[in-house]
Amino acid sequence: MSERIWWKEAIVYQIYPRSFKDSNRDGVGDLRGVIEKLDYIQSLGVDAVWLNPIYKSPNDDGGYDISDYYSVQPEFGTMEDFDELLKGLHQRKLKLIMDLVLNHSSDEHPWFQESRKSKDNVYRDYYFWKPGKNGGPPNNWPSFFGGSAWQLDDATGEYYLHLFSRKQPDLNWENPILREELNKLMKFWLAKGVDGLRLDVISAISKRTDFPDTDTPDFNETIRKYYANGPRLKEFIKEAKEKVWDHYDVITVGEGPGITPQNAKDYLDDQHGLNMIFHFGHMFMDQGVGGRFDPIPWKMRDFKQVFKTWNDAFKEKGWGSVFLGNHDFARMVSRWGNDREFWEQSSKLLCTLLLSMRGTTFIFQGDEIGMTNTHLSSVSESKDIETLNGWHEAQKKGIPEKTFLEAANYAGRDNARTPMQWNSGKHGGFSQGVPWMKVNENTSRINVDAQQIGSDSILNYFRAMTALRKAYPVLTYGSYQPLEETPDSLFLYFRESDKEKLLIVLNFSDQVTNLPDLVKPVISQRLIGNYADPGNEAVVRPWESIVYRCTK
Ligand code: TEU
Ligand code: CA
Numbered sequence: 001m002s003e004r005i006w007w008k009e010a011i012v013y014q015i016y017p018r019s020f021k022d023s024n025r026d027g028v029g030d031l032r033g034v035i036e037k038l039d040y041i042q043s044l045g046v047d048a049v050w051l052n053p054i055y056k057s058p059n060d061d062g063g064y065d066i067s068d069y070y071s072v073q074p075e076f077g078t079m080e081d082f083d084e085l086l087k088g089l090h091q092r093k094l095k096l097i098m099d100l101v102l103n104h105s106s107d108e109h110p111w112f113q114e115s116r117k118s119k120d121n122v123y124r125d126y127y128f129w130k131p132g133k134n135g136g137p138p139n140n141w142p143s144f145f146g147g148s149a150w151q152l153d154d155a156t157g158e159y160y161l162h163l164f165s166r167k168q169p170d171l172n173w174e175n176p177i178l179r180e181e182l183n184k185l186m187k188f189w190l191a192k193g194v195d196g197l198r199l200d201v202i203s204a205i206s207k208r209t210d211f212p213d214t215d216t217p218d219f220n221e222t223i224r225k226y227y228a229n230g231p232r233l234k235e236f237i238k239e240a241k242e243k244v245w246d247h248y249d250v251i252t253v254g255e256g257p258g259i260t261p262q263n264a265k266d267y268l269d270d271q272h273g274l275n276m277i278f279h280f281g282h283m284f285m286d287q288g289v290g291g292r293f294d295p296i297p298w299k300m301r302d303f304k305q306v307f308k309t310w311n312d313a314f315k316e317k318g319w320g321s322v323f324l325g326n327h328d329f330a331r332m333v334s335r336w337g338n339d340r341e342f343w344e345q346s347s348k349l350l351c352t353l354l355l356s357m358r359g360t361t362f363i364f365q366g367d368e369i370g371m372t373n374t375h376l377s378s379v380s381e382s383k384d385i386e387t388l389n390g391w392h393e394a395q396k397k398g399i400p401e402k403t404f405l406e407a408a409n410y411a412g413r414d415n416a417r418t419p420m421q422w423n424s425g426k427h428g429g430f431s432q433g434v435p436w437m438k439v440n441e442n443t444s445r446i447n448v449d450a451q452q453i454g455s456d457s458i459l460n461y462f463r464a465m466t467a468l469r470k471a472y473p474v475l476t477y478g479s480y481q482p483l484e485e486t487p488d489s490l491f492l493y494f495r496e497s498d499k500e501k502l503l504i505v506l507n508f509s510d511q512v513t514n515l516p517d518l519v520k521p522v523i524s525q526r527l528i529g530n531y532a533d534p535g536n537e538a539v540v541r542p543w544e545s546i547v548y549r550c551t552k
Contacts, residue, residue, distance in 0.1 A: 004473075006047070006095070007048075007196065007251040007275055007276070007360060008319055008360060008476055008477070009047070009360075009470075009473070009476045010046075010047040010048045010095070010360055010361075011044075011045065011046045011047050011048075011355070011360075011361045011363070011466050011469065012046065012047070012048045012049070012050050012097065012360060012361065012362045012363070013041055013044060013046040013048070013049050013050070013363055013365065013368075014049075014050040014052070014326055014327070014362055014363065014364045014365060015034060015041075015049055015050070015051050015052065015365050016029075016052045016062075016327045016364075016365060016416070016417060017029050017030065017031065017033070017034060017051060017052060017054055017076055018052075018062065018063070018075075018076075018417070018436065019365070019417050019418065019419045019420060019430070019436075019437065020033055020034055020037070020365055020419075020420050020430075021033030021034065021036055021037050021420060021422070021430060021431075022419075022430060022431035022432075022433065022435070023035075023036055025431065025432045025433035026075065026431075026433050027431050027433040027434045027435045027436050028075045028076075028431075028436050029076075029419070029420075029430070029431075030075065030076045030077050030081075031054065031072070031076050031077040031081040031082055031084075031085050032077055032081055034049075034051075034085055035081070035084060035085050035088055038085075038088045038089065038092060038094075039092075040448065041092075041094065042092045042094060043463070044368060044462065044463060044466060045463050045466030045467055045470070046094070046363070046466060047093075047094065047095060048094060048095040048096065048097055048195065048196065049089060049094060049095070049096055049097065050097040050099065050196075050198050050253075050362065051096060051097070051098055051099060052099050052327055053066065053073075053099045053100075053101060053200075054072055054073055054076050054082065054098075055067075055068060055069055055070075055071065055072065055073060056068035056071045056072070056073050056074070057073055057106060058106055058108050058167065059073075060106065060165050060167040060168070060385060061145075061164060061165050061167070061168060061385050061386075062327065062384070062385075062413075062417070064101050064164070064168070064200060065101075065104070065105070065106035065107075065108075065164075065165065065167050065168045066101055066105055066106055066109065067105070067106040067108040067109045067110075068109070069100075069105075069185040069188075070185065070188060082192075083192070086192060086193060086194070090193070095195035095196060096194050096195050096196070097194075097195060097196030097197065097198050097251075097253065098189055098194045098196070098197055098198070099197075099198045099200060100185075100186065100189070100197050100198070100199055100200065101200040101201075102171065102182050102199060102200065102202070102205065103163070103170060103171060103200060103201040103202070103204050103205050104162065104163070104164060104168040104169055104170045104171055104201075105168070105169065105171055106167055106168065107166070107167045107168070107169055108167070111123050111126045111127075111181075112126070112127060112169050115127050115129075115160075115169075116153050116155050116156065116160070117155060117156075118155070118156060119156050119158070125172055125174075125175045125177075125178070126171060126172055126175060126177075126178045126181075127160050127161070127169045127170065127171065127172055128160060128161035128169075128170055128172050128207065129153075129156070129158045129159070129160050130150070130158060130159055130161075130211065131157075131158055131159070132152065132158075132159055136148075137149075137150035137152070137159050138150055138159055138211055139211045139212065139213045139214075140213045140214060141161075141163075141211070141213075141214055141222070141226065141227075142214075142219060142222065143162060143163060143164060143165070143166075144163055144164050144291075144386070145164055145165045145385055145386050145389045145390075146389035146390055146392060146393040147389070147392075147393065149161060149162060149163050150162070151166045151169075161207070163201075163204060163227055165385050165389070170204075170207070171205075172207075173205045173206060173207075173232070173236050174207070174209060174232075179236070179239065179240075182240075183240065183243050183244050186240070186244045186245075187244055187247075187248075190244070190245075190247075190248040190250055191248075194250065195249070195250060195251065196250055196251040196252065196253065197245075197250060197251075197252050197253070198253050198255065199252060199253070199254045199255060199274070200255050201255055201257065202233075202237070202254035202255060202256065202267075202274070202277075203227075203228035203229060203233065203254065203255070203256040203257055203258050203259050203267075204223075204227045204228055204230070204257070204258070205230070205233065205236055206230030206231055206232040206233040206235075206236055207230055208226060208230055208231065212226070214226050217289055218289045219287075219289070219290065219291040220258075220284050220287060220291065223257050223258040224258040224260065227257075227258060228256070228257060228258020228259060229258060229259065229260075229263055233266075233267065234266050234267060234273070237254075237267055237272075237273050237274060238272045238273065241272060241273065241274075242272075251275045251276075252274045252275050252276075253274065253275065253276045253277065253278065253321060253360075254267065254274040254276075254277045254278070255277070255278045256277040256278060256279055256280070257280050257284075259277055259279055261279075261281070261309050261310055261312070261313035262313075264277060264279065264310075264313055264314075264318060264320075265313065265314075265317055265318045268314075268317070268318035268319065269317075269318075275319065276318075276319045276320060276321050276359075276360055277320065277321065278321050278323065278362075279310055279320060279321075281306035281309065281310060282303055282306040282307075282324075283329060285298045285302055285303065285306065286298040286335075286411070287411070292386065292390065292407075292411050292412070293387075293390045293394065293404060293407040293408065293411065293412075294407070295407050295410050295411050299488070300488040300489050300491070300508055301488050303336075303491075303508075304482060304488075304491055307357065307480075307482070307493075308480075308482050310359075311358055311359075311480040314358075314359070315479075319359065319360065320358075320359035320360070321359055321360050321361075321362055322353075322354055322357040322358075322359040322360065322361050322362065323354070323361075323362040323363075323364070324336055324350055324353070324354060324367075325364045325367060325416060326362070326364045326416065327364065327413065327416050327417060328413050328416070329411070329413070329415075329416060330373050330410065330411055330412070330415040330416065331366070331367065331371055331372050331373045331415050331416060332347075332350050332364070332367050333346055333347045333350060333367070333370050333371075333372055334372045334373035334415065335373075335411075336350055336508075337349065337350055337543065338510060338543060339370075339372040339373070341510070342510060342542055342543040343370060343372070344370065344458060344530075345530050345531070345541075345542065345543035345544065345545075346543040347367075347369075347370030347458045348458055348461045348462075348530035348545060349506050349507070349508070349530055349543050349544070349545035350367075351363070351367070351368070351458070351461060351462045351465050352465060352504065352506065352528075352530065352545040352547065353491075353504075353506060353545075355462075355465040355466060355468070355469045355475070356465075356469070356475050356495065356502070356504045356547060357480070358476070358477075358478065358479075358480040358495070361469070363462075364416065365420055366420055366421065368458065368459055368462040369421065369446060369447065369448055369451050369457075369458055369459050369462075370446060370458040371418075371420075371421060371440065371446060372440065372442060372446065373409065373410075373415040374409075374414060374415055374418045374438070374440050375409055376405060376408060376409055376412070376414060377405075378401070378405070379391040379401060379404065379405060379408065381414075381438070382408065382412065382414050383414060383417065383436070383437050384412060384413045384414050384417070386412070386413055387408050387412045387413065387414060390404070390408070390412075391404050391408070414437070417437060418437055418438065418439060418440045419431065419435050419437060419439045420448075421439065421440065421442075421443035421446055421447040421448065422447055422448050422449065423443075423447050423448065423449040423450075424443060424444045424445075424447055424449065424450065427439050427443075428440075428443035428447055429447070429448075429449070456532055461528075461530060464528060465528065468527060468528055468547065472500060472502065472527075473497070474495050474496065474497040474499070474500040474501070474502060475495055475502065477497060478495040478496050478497040478500065478501075478502070479494075479495065479496050479497070480493060480494075480495060481493060481494040481495075481496060483516065483518070483519070485516070485518070486516055487513060489507060489508045489509035489511070489513070490505075490506070490507055490508075490509075490513055490516075490540065491504075491505075491506040491507075491508055492504065492505050492506070492516070492519065494550070496552075499552075500549070500552075501522070501549075501550040501551070501552050502527070502547055502548065502549055502550060503519055503522070503523060503547070503548040503550050504545070504546075504547050504548075505540060505544070505545065505546045505547075505548070506545045507540045507541065507542065507543060507544045507545070508543070509542060509543070510542045510543070511542060512539055512540070512541055512542060513539075513540050514538060514539060514540065515537065515538050515539065515540055520537075520538070522550040522551055523537070523548045523549075523550055524548070524549050524550055524551045525548065525549040526546060526547075526548055526549075527547045527548065527549055528546070528547045529544065529545065529546040529547075530543070530544060530545045530546075531544055
């Protein structure tokens with residue numbers, strides 16, 4: 001087997017600090033709350049934490065609008081709290097991957113405050129400014145958060161680019177002085193001993209500076225063709241690596257909306273590029289032409305194909321990440337599983353997939369106990385700019401609130417941002433104050449305390465699966481060989497190395513099905529399953545997941 005590489009073997013636990021644990025009763029999760037839970041995090045058998053942004057921010061987009069890259073958001077605590085958190089993680093042999101947002105800043109950042117003052121301001125070219133065209137914005141690009149991606153600024157009568165919210169002006173990486181500023185802030189955090197960087201929307205940092213109109217109404221196609229994979233993307237990544245990352249013991253994971261299996265390897269290169277990317281092949285599968293709030297049914301066949309396509313892409317070179325949810329998407333058991341009659345089995349099945357696939361595993365806080373989607377009874381309950389703006393756009397098209405709300409309850413980001421459910425007490429033990437966001441009522445049933453003891457709880461199944469992944473390096477480095485000739489809902493794949501061969505069986509359905517005859521002769525030992533009893537080997541029960549050891 002090739003050399004052991006920590007970030008390929010790592011199981012990463014994603015923490016959205018605002019919703020993880022509140023330590024000072026203000027209803028907002030904070031760094032001291034994470035410190036309180038370090039032993040719990042370690043008990044999961046994970047190796048690293050991906051911490052969503054903690055920097056000073058007006059919080060227009062959940063902290064992804066940074067107004068000071070060098071300071072901690074006061075609600076989250078102090079720089080001393082951060083230092084203590086990092087120390088606490090390292091004492092437990094846990095690594096820290098920080099989330100850095102370098103595609104855009106907040107409009108309240110001093111750079112932008114200066115830049116907007118005048119056309120000849122020394123900070124003008126830290127951002128993209130253009131005159132309007134025919135009385136409107138410079139082109140027809142839509143923002144991720146509804147409306148135009150351009151905002152007219154009265155002070156100079158020009159428009160500035162913001163792929164996301166109006167309060168998130170895009171940074172101009174064409175400007176070498178700006179790039180130097182970004183290198184400096186990366187070095188500041190890396191000098192503290194941070195082990196990794198999750199680079200937000202890294203795929204969009206190189207703009208097509210002629211800003212051509214998009215020729216498609218399909219939003220995800222516009223991302224792919226116009227926002228991502230810009231002409232200097234590879235060059236900018238290579239420069240950041242040579243000027244910054246190579247000088248620290250750090251790994252990089254790029255968030256790559258719009259990156260394709262064909263071009264991913266351009267950006268993944270241990271010498272000149274990123275270590276790994278988040279690709280979104282499966283995550284946008286159920287988004288129609290209109291994007292997130294235009295949901296369409298997804299097919300299991302396509303879901304399986306995404307894993308095959310990306311495994312083929314990284315077979316020889318490059319390395320992927322495996323995730324089924326995060327702070328931007330619905331809860332995995334509600335989206336991909338059955339959070340009603342088969343809530344427990346399907347949560348465990350999804351944990352099995354996450355921990356048996358080829359690629360670095362990322363698990364989002366709460367998915368290890370099967371937290372489910374929330375339910376907004378009105379759009380006004382949403383705390384997410386993407387949903388609130390989406391509703392504003394929907395109203396312009398005459399879409400009734402009921403229809404929009406259905407889409408938001410299915411796909412909206414509020415689903416992932418309800419507070420972590422620690423116990424069945426007030427506010428789920430998240431806060432002794434009034435939480436910034438309503439805790440899911442089912443915390444009475446779904447919470448950490450309720451699952452710590454029961455050996456067949458989702459939490460303890462997750463722990464058993466992390467232990468299995470570590471016991472069997474084939475689950476990290478082995479080949480990925482999906483079985484094609486199976487019913488759509490039956491997802492079977494081998495993981496093989498020169499020493500081991502495992503078979504993973506996942507029944508993504510409410511129905512009983514049969515194990516294909518093809519695999520019966522090679523099965524030798526049932527290593528783990530999500531039903532208490534092994535049952536009849538020839539039959540696969542609803543939402544049943546099993547990992548078998550096979551004869552070589
Ligand atoms: O998300 C960028 C992104 O393209 C997808 O995750 C998703 O499309 C996004 O939520 C908009 O629908 C990153 C962050 O993960 C997200 O939280 C931020 O809102 C966004 O960038 C802007 O910083
Ligand atoms: Ca707090």
